Amino acid sequence: MSRTQALAQTLAYFDDGRFQKTLDRRVAYKTESQDAASGPILHAYLREEITPQLESMGFSCRIVDNPLPGKSPFLFAERMEPGASCTVLTYGHGDVVRGYDAQWREGLSPWKIVVDGNRWYGRGTADNKGQHTINLTALEQVLAVRGGRLGYNVKIILEMGEEDGSPGLNEVCALHREALAADVFLASDGPRVSASRATLFLGSRGVFNFDLSLNLRDGGHHSGNWGGLLRNPGIRLAHAIASLIDAHGRILVPGLLPKEIPESVKKALQDIEVGGGASDPEIDPHWGEPGLTPAERVIGWNSLEVLAFTTGNPAMPVHAIPHTARAHCHMRFVVGSDVAHFLDHIRQHLLAHGFDDVEVRSTNVYMAATRLDPDSPWVRWGMASIERSTGSRPALLPNLGGSLPNDVFAETLGLPTLWVPHSYPACSQHAPNEHILVDTTRESLQVMAGLFWDLAEQGADIMKEAA
Ligand SMILES: [Zn+2]
Incomplete structure (x- = not known):
């Protein structure tokens, strides 16, 4: 059993078509949380699609009603091991924005994966079904290669109302603070800084x-x-x-x-180039706050x-x-x-x-806006793990330009928050023709397998350092 083997096995799950089959099934659920009539389908996604996979991995799962009446449900899952060095909490959202079926390019549909070269089209491929499917796949394969023993606990919260503004997410986390207690938060949503550069971000703009x-x-x-x-x-x-x-x-x-951009943030941003991808829109050089770099304008301002x-x-x-x-x-x-x-x-x-x-x-x-200190031992660990898996230094973003309900995890649950996004800036999330990229998805599977592997090997050490 080795790290290399875990990464290879995770990749094999993609390359032999199983990943596409799983994601295609998930995309077919019309989990449009902004549509008040979608309640049953939101439940079905958790019950029929996610719960069986998690249970086969040894998780115990329960669907938790939203504390706010009439709002979307949550899935809580946990997999506890005796003698675990630490506990990681992860998160995803199974709901999507509306399909806007008629506006998609000829031949595409929001509710099934259509492959076109390096692109897989479908609502939720990027935001967020593809991303949590990558993470659960990587965890599943690491678990298999390690013979069912991780050495750490995993807790999961999956919400079904993120695109509706995450109603009740903060309330449910506050209510179940003990059940969700963990040492670190590791999840995926949003875009990388560019398709080809793995990214770690520590919070988000508000x-x-x-x-x-x-x-x-x-x-x-x-x-x-x-x-x-x-x-x-x-x-x-x-x-x-x-x-x-x-x-x-x-x-x-x-x-x-x-008032300013802190020095630590400026320093991290020197290494960040935004845009420039083949299908990215061209940045207007004279738009926004004068005197700031493009990265400072979209991330630090x-x-x-x-x-x-x-x-x-x-x-x-x-x-x-x-x-x-x-x-x-x-x-x-x-x-x-x-x-x-x-x-x-x-x-x-x-x-x-x-x-x-x-x-x-x-x-x-x-x-709210949030930002974990880039000097946290968890950040050093995550950066080193990703670099080991991809062979190049990932981008470190003090916060994402976009927004996530990260204050729930950073403040309500009090966790150091690490986000490893798997989509890219021109993925058309929230628009017609949403898609993910095949090469980015394959790399992301390896990144996550590497992180889940390294946490098994290094969790105890980071816990000492972080104490
Ligand atoms: Zn979204």
């Missing part, structure tokens, strides 16, 4: 959404009779937005920005987007001054931002710029 709106009158008014006399809410709103962020994507409200902006009726414009305008805005922010007061900062800024007619409202879409 999300903060807000609406800006003007409701000036009860209805529209003829532009010939009233144009030049009545405020146009669309024009007012356009200028209000322009006061928050300039024409080159620079945020103009100091209260919405972090905050961003503000307008996701949607309407006034009048875009589908059928009429010669009238619209009575309302609304913009749905969205921020990603890093640790160290004054997020508790973002709304106040926006309101004060708009007032100071004469926009007292613009209403600012939180949309209650929120995720």
Whole structure:
């Protein structure tokens, strides 16, 4: 029994078609958590698809109802060994965003894997069915090569509501803090920094959404009779937005920005190149905060987007001054931002710029920002293990540019959090034509087999170091 053998056996599971068969079955479950009618299928995914695999690996499994009424269920599983050196908690989500079936490229379907060269298309291949399937496959093969003995305990929480904003995840973890107690958190979601570079990230930026709106009158008014006399809410709103962020994507409200990028984060980011992949969009060199590198802009800084902006009726414009305008805005922010007061900062800024007619409202879409110290022994262990499996130094991201409910694990459960993502930036997650890459997936299987193997060999030592 050897590490090499475990990696080879994990790869064989992919190369002989078993991995595709398993993932294809999982993709076929229409686990669209944003659709209120999908409750039974969310349960079925856990009960019919995940539980049998875990039970065959010696896990005991239970489906736990969401503490919030009517929300998606969770799967808790654990595999405990006598004399275990440590306990790892892992996580995944079995739900997906809506299929948008009609918008996929001709010949593709969200609900079955379609292979096209290096790409496997299907909803959830990247986010997150492919990723937790990689991890469970690697663990299963390591377990087989080690004769059923890992030397550490494994706990799993799988949620079915991540794409619905993870309702109840924090509550269920708080309620079951003891059952979920562990020494380290190791899971996979989101993209690598680029398809070809294995990545370890330690937290995520947060999300903060807000609406800006003007409701000036009860209805529209003829532009010939009233144009030049009545405020146009669309024009007012356009200028209000322009006061928050300039024409080159620079945020103009100091209260919405972090004070600085810490040196340790800057140092890690020097090694990070974002974009540049064959199907990545081209980065706009003059967009965002001036003076920062692209990696600093997307990982170490905050961003503000307008996701949607309407006034009048875009589908059928009429010669009238619209009575309302609304913009749905969205921020990603890093640790160290004054997020508790973002709304106040926006309101004060708009007032100071004469926009007292613009209403600012939180949309209650929120995720906290988190970041594990890059000097943690767990980080050194993870970096070394991945390098050993791939032969090259992985990217270390202090936090992901995107957002995950990582505060649940880092704060509610108090764990050092390691994330090893398996998709890549242009995977079209959340869009039509979502896919994973064959070569990246094969490498990811080896990365995870290596991590699960090395934890068996080195878990006791890291525990001493981390103490
Ligand atoms: Zn997602």
